[in-house]
Amino acid sequence: xxxxxxxxxxxxxxxxxxxxxxxxxxxxxxxxxxxxxxxxxxxxxxxxxxxxxxxxxxxxxxxxxxxxxxxxxxxxxxxxxxxxxxxxxxxxxxxxxxxxxxxxxxxxxxxxxxxxxxxxxxxxxxxxxxxxxxxxxxxxxxxxxxxxxxxxxxxxxxxxxxxxxxxxxx
Numbered sequence: 680x681x682x683x684x685x686x687x688x689x690x691x692x693x694x695x696x697x698x699x700x701x702x703x704x705x706x707x708x709x710x711x712x713x714x715x716x717x718x719x720x721x722x723x724x725x726x727x728x729x730x731x732x733x734x735x736x737x738x739x740x741x742x743x744x745x746x747x748x749x750x751x752x753x754x755x756x757x758x759x760x761x762x763x764x765x766x767x768x769x770x771x772x773x774x775x776x777x778x779x780x781x782x783x784x785x786x787x788x789x790x791x792x793x794x795x796x797x798x799x800x801x802x803x804x805x806x807x808x809x810x811x812x813x814x815x816x817x818x819x820x821x822x823x824x825x826x827x828x829x830x831x832x833x834x835x836x837x838x839x840x841x842x843x844x845x846x847x848x849x
Contacts, residue, residue: 709819716823720830734830742825749774749805750812750821767809775802
C-alpha cells in the first residue's frame, strides 16, 4: 500500500520526540512477550515445514507497519493535542477509511451489505488494538496479537477460517 510510507514520513517529521518514544519502546519489558511469540511461531512453522519466511513477511507488512504507523505514530502525535482516548478513536477512523479502499479495488469481494461489515470490522479491531496500545503504552503486545492472528489463519480448518479473518484488520 503506497500510503503507509507516506504516513510514516509525515508523522515522523511532525513528531519531535520520536527518538525518545522509540527509546522507550525498545527498552520496554514487553519486548520479551513479542520475542517469545515470534519464536513460537517460527518454531511452529519450522516444524510443519511451512517455511518461516511467511512469518517474517507477515511480521513486517501487516503487523509492524500497521501497528507502528497507526497505533504508535498517529496516537502519539494526536495525543499531544486531543488526548490519548480521542486519538485512539481517530486512528481507528483513519485506519478504517484507508482500508476501505479495498472495497473500491475489489468490489466483488465484499458486495452489498457485507461492505458495511468490512468497514465496521476494521474500525472495531483498530479500536481494540488502539486500546491495547493505550493501556500498555507500547506496541509489542499489539504486534504479538496481530502477528499471531495472521499466521494462525493457515492452520485453522475451513469452518473456523472466519475467526482469524474477523479478528485481524484487513
